[in-house]
Amino acid sequence: MKIRDMIIREVVKMNGDETIEEVIKMLYERNVGSVVVTDNEGKCTGIFTERDAIRTLATKIPLNKPLQEVMTRNVITIGEGASFAEAKHLYKAHGIRHVPVVDEQDHLVGILSIRSILDELVGS
Numbered sequence: 534m535k536i537r538d539m540i541i542r543e544v545v546k547m548n549g550d551e552t553i554e555e556v557i558k559m560l561y562e563r564n565v566g567s568v569v570v571t572d573n574e575g576k577c578t579g580i581f582t583e584r585d586a587i588r589t590l591a592t593k594i595p596l597n598k599p600l601q602e603v604m605t606r607n608v609i610t611i612g613e614g615a616s617f618a619e620a621k622h623l624y625k626a627h628g629i630r631h632v633p634v635v636d637e638q639d640h641l642v643g644i645l646s647i648r649s650i651l652d653e654l655v656g657s
Contacts, residue, residue: 549579
């Protein structure tokens with residue numbers, strides 16, 4: 534099975550200028566586990582996940598700071614033609630739950646999450 538068959542194509546994206554508070558509110562309102570930060574070309578420059586939100590709150594970082602100051606910058610991505618086995622390796626090797634999916638030009642095309650994999654495996 535290829536990753537392209539399992540990804541969520543409606544990714545919640547932001548540009549990094551939004552405040553942490555706005556991003557946490559977006560996670561809640563959209564019921565998603567991550568927000569992907571993209572540049573003007575649609576390339577992934579960062580990610581902010583539920584774990585980042587918890588870390589931000591636990592370390593008392595002011596919520597009016599911009600997202601780009603707390604997002605994860607060295608984002609692990611995967612190509613849309615990758616196999617499930619490749620994705621599984623990334624999840625295990627890096628201890629992550631959300632992987633942005635990119636095309637051959639590194640443009641964001643979707644996101645693969647543990648939730649989407651579970652949905653696919655149990656046939657929701």
